Amino acid sequence: MLRLRRIAIDTYPENIALLSRRCTTYRAEEFQALKKIEVVGDGRTLLATLMIADAEAIVGPDELGLGEQAFRRLGLPEGSGVEISQATPPASLEAIRAKITGQTLSGDEIEAVITDIASHRYSPIEITAFLISCASFMTTAEMLSLTEAMAKIGNRLKWDAPIVVDKHCIGGIPGNRTSMIVVPIVAAHGLPIPKTSSRAITSPAGTADTMEVLAKVDLSTREMQALVEREKGCLIWGGHVNLSPADDILISVERPLRIDTPEQMVASILSKKLAAGSTHLVIDIPVGPTAKVRSRTSATRLRKMFEYVGDKIGLTLDVVLTDGSQPIGTGVGPVLEARDVMAVLRNEPDAPADLRERALLLAGRMLDYDPALRGGSGHERARELLNSGQALAAMERIIDAQGRNETSYPLGSLVEEIPAPDAGTVAAIDCHRIARIARLAGAPLDKGAGIELLKKVGDPVRGGEALYRIYACVQADFRFATDLAAEGSGYALDRSGTTAAT
Template sequence: MNAIPPGRAQLRSRRVNLDTGRENVVVISRRSTALRPDLFRGFSRVELRSGSKTQLATVLLTDDDGLVGPDQLGMAEPAFRRFGQPAGTYIAVTPAPSPPSLDAVRAKIQGKTLEAPEIGAIVDDLVHYRYSDMEIAAFLVSSANFMTSGELIALTEAMARAGTQLRWNTKTVVDKHCIGGIPGNRTSMIVVPIVAAHGLTIPKTSSRAITSPAGTADTMEVLARVDLSVEAMKEVVASCNGCLAWGGHVNLSPADDILIGVERPLALDTHEQMVASIMSKKLAAGSTHLLIDLPVGPNAKLTTASQAMRLRKLFQFVGDRFGLVVEVVTTDGRQPIGRGIGPALEAQDVMAVLANEPQAPRDLREKSLRLAAHLLEHDPDLRGGTGYARASELLESGAALRQMVKIIEAQGPAPSASKIGTLTIDVCAERDGVVAAIDCLRLNRLARTAGAPLDKGAGIKLYKKIGDRVEQGEPLYRIHAFEPSAFDLAVGMAQLDSAYRIEPQAGAAP
């Protein structure tokens, strides 16, 4: 048994079935034999210590001896997992002050410009789970109010250095990233096999959905395993020139995942924080050439060309500072890309494009080819201006499909089969006319309400896009779900607002 320093209580750990998200939480009995509740007045945290292992946690008190006994320390799932010691371990517990870096957060709230060491200390405390969600929110809100270019560079660098840093044995490592917000925009799963089939290295790490009905990692997981270790990821890239893996599993810029988890519920999405988030992950991934896709549309994250221009300049500024070649393209964000919204439905679209099926969505195919062309132009052996022709050749010849099959086999089988949701209903046009607008944000929410991405086969199958003619009663899209409760909620939501605006045809009688 480890010696307990003077003044520290000693309690036996007990695993408590509580999911507290990012926060480390422990539970102590109000009748604790080793700690008095009044010790925690003025303190929101305790320090846990066992040998060389230390951890900060938020403490809760309970009167339920069935949950935690007087001689026990209940550890919620995240705290138990991170502490890494078996149940029954004797742990020293003492009140703990707040992390010193919170002084910098308070200074930022008051309008001070932070120095690089202060930002580095904040990021270090973030990745070691020393901040509560409330303290993370305070940092995000203070930074959202104003962030200098120096603070942006310091935050990007600190976040990139905080986790795994990948390096590759090649001079050119290409990557692409879309800032998101557009349903069905699964271009990465087509771009990667095209670029990899050409011979360029493209180790694509992607995120899971947070507020959308599918992230690239969720959709790829319909086809293959995505939770690759660093070693497994390197093996796949060595044999296939590319991969489509979940970035969270290889611990790239772990502070970013923590910040995003608090940022999204607060609807904070400032340009500076977005750039630091994306660029830190690309720097950690070892990219040398990066293509950024900025969709612009009335319901997209960027609604105007001027917003896109400002964001483009921020990406290029940070790229220049770190020696990362950044190219930024603006794309049409007025409507969904492809026909599927939700992991399994989107995977169907991807494979249809790669297989050159006649009914494959043309918009997804065309956008993917154009993005792949930009990346292929970074090959010094490819004649300038021929990127699109080369991308088309690789797709039409079947080389891209063969490369995708090779990547899928190298990454391993999907964890489970993903069938399309069997509870369905068609949402139909209420009048004759032409589709004038589609609300991407509402369709995203509708697909999530139906169960995506938790139920990979849930979501929406689109039949009509902007400019299409429709007749009253003609299907606009089909909702797919598994759970009756989710299905009923989605149907009710669609009945209130289908997300489609239909206007009379020019020249038609009113």
């Protein structure tokens, strides 16, 4: 047997195993690099992609090294004895081959594929083949089967409450951090809202990245359940509670390839909410020229898809189409977004009004699910909870219960203002470009990096006046961000009836 060794490398989401070329137990030549192997020890089994190592400093002749992800998933202590063998290709690959040729898959075939993906039996290339074949054509029945299969694998949370609410925005709008306002409003009212969120993959910040400025977000399932029972709400990273784990793997391949079809989006979102035990859900679909959804026609089609799957899996849905024409709030990046959120909750006079009103709209729609409230009074109740300070008090309790972050994250010390070339009125802001610039500046890896928006659509601007301010912590990031902003700021100005990009 080989002795297990933990290798301090991050290979997310893949399981990676390392075998010495001078292995004394197995002939390394019999195991081709980058092929799948099966690791077995103490009744546990793990599938991993094999790499051959030549340096004994990495892995010894009598050892099998596992990267951080693989080591954690196998769950054995370092030094344990393990055996390896060539892994048999998953039988569900035949279903993917059928899908590539244009065939429709049955529910059982889709479940087999998702089960094998969640078990890390697929390579990224095989996952890509599945995603692209589904992106080419997917029926509503396949979309429903994909949702059910992803929700079935992993943890399924149950709550002792007849109504468990949640919200989800499909994304694409910088600064749209409404969840961190909605959750304390709804929790203050008394409806349970177990909000799990993702970290950013290609955006400047996810809700988890921003909440982490204020509190711990990597809670366990047990900690999350206790927190929601006590405080009625939470704002945590979904990666620790293992809800729809196959979806996390699919997303890690989708995002770099920019595969984001409506069918896969619906399955991804609703599988997570179903696994989280939600019964009532508000979906926010921002619509705008640089948003994910760019026309009312596309938004209506997406809304109907959400409603179809929601009805079939027993989720009560309210799909809201909102304005996605520009970023929300004034901050893009974790610290700046957290500042906006707390300004709204504290009812500060200069708090961003658009973020406040968007959060109240969504919170009101969620409170309308409460049968104890008179129909249509949810928005009024949400405003009352925010104005009275009850929402802020609920947020402070949630922060303390999750574990208040005592670390102070300063804004990046490298600062540059991007000026307007001429006088005019801001006619449009490119959400995608603003997000790219903020990301290049270092967000979300550097909490204090990002963009502070000084002008929004409709604001007058003088020639040379700052449109926004870039913050960065690292010189290289600062240069990348400012160079991209110099190529094009993402702002379009109306100069006396003529609109031009800057």
